[in-house]
Amino acid sequence: MPITVGIPRALLYHDFGELWHSFFSHLAVPVIVSEETNKRLLDRGTTLAVDESCLPLKLYLGHAESLLGRCDRLFVPRIVQHHQGFHFCAKFAGLPDIVRNTFHLPESKLISPVIQTGARSEILKAAAAAARSAGKTPWSGWRSYRSAYTAWAQARDREVPSGNAFTPRIAVIGHSYLLKDRFLCGDIFAVLKANSVTPVTDDEVPRRRLYQEAGHFAPDIYWQMAAKLAGSARYFAHHPAIAGLILVSSFGCGLDSLSLEYIEQQILGSCGKPYIVLNLDEHTGRTGIITRVEAFWDLVKWRRKLESNLPAYGLSQRPHPLYDGELEY
């Protein structure tokens, strides 16, 4: 009897989903992924979760529940750290426990490889363990992981196509599981596009570059997610083609509560570009977001008009010596 694995379309799925997916398909294990976020999933998650949980965690539980009756195992990795010196937040380290306690599941119901140092040996162990709990041999686990990883890493590191020449761009910064969730952030991108602005996210920045930027804040920032945000904020704040920045955060995110303050103090306050912080929670109405993004865009336009009479600072189309060849416009 083949085993079916369920993967919630939430949290790190938005970063690593393709890798996980292809790992299981190389193993010949059928996978189901929960549907895209919708109101119902969010409501369920809010009911299931402990009140003070952050929005993404609530969503995760909603997604997980929708898979329960439909698969034999849930894939809930425990990710603690995968780059030396950068931690994930407590919720990722405790995710399998949160899921088990919420749904009263036995350990055997979960596939929970542990990533806590990012070492090669650990990945081997994790792949073997995952394969075993899906009823396959460790050897096939290693092989599947290898093929899956190679393809995934290649796709990830491919050069990112650049946007149109000379159109202003707005950077949108936030955890990937917020930005890539269409239910949560789709409106932000839609409003921008409707105003013929091309939004840009850290997906378009080479990873090496991001971490280089984040390196400026070591050792203050020791969270993986916060480092990524600070890195992209710094990159975009100094990038000549970026006209403004939108920071997206969610209710109850312990990391953002501090790191956004830090980013504002260290980067945004002095970069001279307009920015806003959008805080999402389960009650955020779509209209609220749309109005705020539109108002922000008006502000950016107004600023651009003003500055076009002056030697342009933040919006100069002259390539900045530091930024040649990465984002081309």
Add this chain to the structure above:
Amino acid sequence: MGYLSAPIRYMMENLNIEVIEPPPITRKTLELGTQHSPEGVCLPYKITMGNFLESLEAGADTLVTLCGAGKCRFGFYGAVQKTVLGKNRDIQFFTLDTEHLLRDLQRLLGKFAPKAGQLAIGRNIALTVHKLRALDAINEAKSFYGARAAVPQKTLDICEYGAGEIANCETFGEVIDTRDTVIDVMRSYEQPAAAPPKVAFVGEFYVLLEPYANRWLENELIKQGLEVKKFVYTGNWAYAKVLLQTLGIYNEEKEYLREARPYLNYHVGGDGLKSVGTTAWCASRGFAGVIHLFPFGCMPEVVAQYALKNLCEDYKLPLLTLSVDEHASDTGLFTRLEAFADCLKRKQSLTSE
């Protein structure tokens, strides 16, 4: 923090360092701190921020704080506070890394008291740790005898007075003597009665220890006739951190992990694992109930909450979850506390009949 500050102040002064202790935490401290903090950040950040601002007003030019990199925000406090506070001021900011507490403390003291030798510094640190442990002991006694006294308030007063005495002791012997005398006096008020229900007080370190942050909950419980068992004590913590961990013979995480299984199977930063571990320990040792206290939105404790809900259900252990923030109202808190205490006492009298 808690009774941490008095002995530390004594230590610094003994080494001829001028100390400006933040004025006692008040409503104003909290308001000031909140004003200068991001909204969603946890309560300890806001209070310490208020402390710093008030100390600066009082003329301090060097701020000392603790930090520990980990999965939690605590390690990030210092960096952000430094940026915010240093904006328009010329201040020095020192962070003591909890993973290297002894080393950092020695460095700091060596820097500010250049004339004092390493030996004197070492002795002072040892004396301070000693005092903190003595304070732990009288605090534990307070809870034990307070819950058994006819007038618990008296025991609380004795404890408070004794704590002041201990902070100013000059020798190791004196510390021990004072400690024993204080405990003896408390004991003399003990009433021969049935053992009161025992409650475990678990949660996040700072709010458990800082009476202002927990609204003197511990004393309130004692007054309600409950014996409170706390599992975090500054002295023990300092002792473990400074001495045992430096020597590398101490690993508390492993123990908690063993207890916390299968409800929580990983260290989630802060005190999350500890909260679950101690609760599990208490569950099998006749405790009447558990109070889980933490700052609103505290990440590790939110994870712990998932585990505690299940654990307490399985063991039929009454659980009171209290999260505190700058809006916490005393009345709200105390009403819940009273109801909880009543429920425990009723339960006890039912089972003893």
